[in-house]
Amino acid sequence: MKEKIKGLLAGLIFRxxxxxxxxxxxxxxxxxxxxxxxxKILLIKRSDGLGYTIPGGIVRYKETVEECVIREAEEETGYRIQINGLVGIYSAIERDPRFRAVSIAYRGSILAGMERGSSEGETCWREPEAVFGQMAFDCEKMLKDYLSGQQCLS
Structure with missing residues (x-):
């Protein structure tokens, strides 16, 4: 519930x-x-009930996009990851119903760590077919682009 309220407040403030x-x-x-x-794909089953998402989050003012994705992945999953490539850049106007956002999706691998959840939700590993139709925002598009191996700029 706390995460849902935070998302709603952020959306109102941004609007x-x-x-x-x-x-x-x-x-x-x-x-x-x-x-x-x-x-299987590393996912977060969101605590706000919106479904499954790919680990990640909002870039802070004093960090690079790459620093953000490494930090967010560790905060949300317990794993230290490395970036191995780009999946795509996602900028559709309505990609996130809370606020106007652009997202950069990377592909990566685990370096170290132990799996754990966070206030964002429960960390889990799922086969892609098991979560299609249950993913928040445009994470399903990102995952399909990843599986197709084609870089996306949308």
Whole structure:
């Protein structure tokens, strides 16, 4: 419930700022990473009930996109990861119903760590077919692009 309220508040604040600036505000930048092991994908079953997502989050002011995705993956899953490539850049206007956001999706692998969840949700490994139709935001598109091996710019 706490995560759902945080998402709603962030969305309201962002919409208020967009209104005050007459739409002259940049989208929020986020990053995520797809990690596959033995045919299963590392996912977060969100605590706010929105479904499954790929580990990741919003880029902080004083960090690079790559630093963000490494930090967020460890915070959400307990794993230290490395980035192995780019899946795509996702900028559809309505990709996140809470606020206007652009996301960069990477592919990666685990370096170390022990699996654990966070306030964001429960860490889990799922076969892609088991979560299609149950993914939040545009994570399903990202996962399908990853599985196809084609880089996406949308």
């Amino acid at each position: 208020f700022i967009a209104l005050c600036t007459l739409g002259q505000i940049s989208p929020i930048l986020s990053a995520c990473i797809i990690v596959e092991h033995e045919g």
